[in-house]
Amino acid sequence: MAATTDTKNYKFNHTMLRVKDPKESVKFYSFLGLSLLRTLPFPDAKFDLYFLGYDSPRAASAGRSLWDREGLIELTHNYGTESDPAYTINNGNAEPHRGFGHVCVSVDHLQAACARLEAAGYRFQKKLSDGRMRHIAFALDPDGYWVEIVGQKGVKETEGVEETDVGVYRMNHTMLRVKDAEKSLAFYQDVLGMTLVRTSENEKAGFNLYFLGYGAKPAGGEGTADREGLLELTWNYGTEKDENFAYHDGNKEPQGFGHICISVDDLDAACDRLEGLKVNWKKRLTDGRMKNVAFVLDPDGYWVEIVQNERFSNKHSI
Template identity: 50%
Template sequence: MTDTNKYLFNHTMVRVKDAQKSIKFYEDVFGMKLIRTDDFPEAKFTLYYLAFRPDNKPWTDREGVLELTQNYGTQDDDSYSVSNGNKDPKGYGHIAITVDNIESCCEQLEAKGVRFQKKLTDGRQKNIAFALDPDEYWVEIVQSDAYDDASKPSVSSPDSYHFHHTMIRIKDPKVSLKFYQEVLGMTLIRTKEFEAAKFTLYFLAYTDSRDNTHLWNREGVLELTWNWGTENEEGPVYHNGNDKPQGFGHICVSVDDLQAACKRLDGFDLVQWQKRPEEGRMKHIAFIRDPDNYWIELIAHEGTFFKAKHSL
């Protein structure tokens, strides 16, 4: 048996050109920590996992992890670049980090020379900003609702930051919401509509024992963005990041029992298999595809994914 109440939105994977530059960015700029490294010399790639507030739990048993994938040699390849999902072809949008004082945080980022896609003063939404990482992936910055003007510190500190959500664009919200709620067992925790701009945001998460008092002060949230009318378009609308040009790779859900979870998924017509556990060399992972062809990795709790060559 498998229990979706025990599932976790464990990590989000993006490909990077130069992992050392990207790690330095997320550590020095936002205060994340490198918690694990896995090297696969036979396949010529390395995985780097970062998170806020490292603890003694197995890395599979938490939410809010960012996985950076670097293929060997790309840092020295002038022709190599990644697709950030916000330039054509579009699909993946961004990750979001919540902070304690957004004005102070953005001032600190500017002082460190961070480039912005959108500053607080730009556009209609004055309460969010978007920074650019070394590969021009967008990083949304939002102030946590755990703080108000009276309680927020005068100087922002990464000690209070959270890797809040990952955003992907979807074609048809009815189909995608059915998939993420019924197939993967997530809960819709908030919907936000922007009538003037003609798009709607849907926020989903695993909620069983987690704090839902402050939506913006938690981790493990998936944001689905629906631009009105795309459901009426013929064929695929968005790029999954794994077909060329590559960039975003997948989101990952860790489950209580991988074999049982996969058996359960076989009962849903919406599930498309990319890789079953018994296929390929890596027997402890599986991949399914959502209605927009985004990949979702499935791993088991308690570190049964694979043994690390380096554990930091």
């Protein structure tokens, strides 16, 4: 019987970020409550990978194997960057290299969570008290990546709440800017099998937000802040009409964000399906020495890694 694949089994497994100093980056994300689940050293290639995710007993993916999770962060460290004063990371939010926007953590008590970060000496791109939007903040990790902080649904925000429990935090979403919303939505829904769970139209500001993920759409399209492993696409009106407009994919210089990753039930069958859908490949399974990972390109050229979820097979991707 030929191998088959079902997008209902797919998961938005992780987001990869390059980092200058892994000790400082792991410290920051650990302070946000993520656990270091696995370290993969590649000394011959002179880089290491660090996989972090929420793993407390109340975490959504607690105790699962690495590729059977959603909402992970993969930190990539290329040897020597930590001691190079000239090395900097492209955080994806500065012109002319915009593309990747941020990752987002949802928390129990928004004010207490932000106060805890500030007391620990971490910087903010936007505090709760800045601007008109008082229900979101953006912290900065050691490399200047933006980390959005939002409150989970049903939590009544009260002045003076001083306690926050990182054990209930979620790695909620990853934001990517897209040139053509129609093309990107078709790719992530029809090709990768995601569901559009919420749309936020902001006509006066000239942009829309689209939240996609695997699994059922929540009732009324709400409750997304309680989820993990969502993808937020940001479309600024009119970019699709400019043939010269393009976002930075994070892998050209200056580098920063690397890719998002989807884990699948059967890697060979999933790649055969993608081949049949005539996707643009960055790396097929048969390319190079690593025969257990593939990369496709989304309409903006962002890399999407495809790996095997070991729950469905004894095969392992890395």
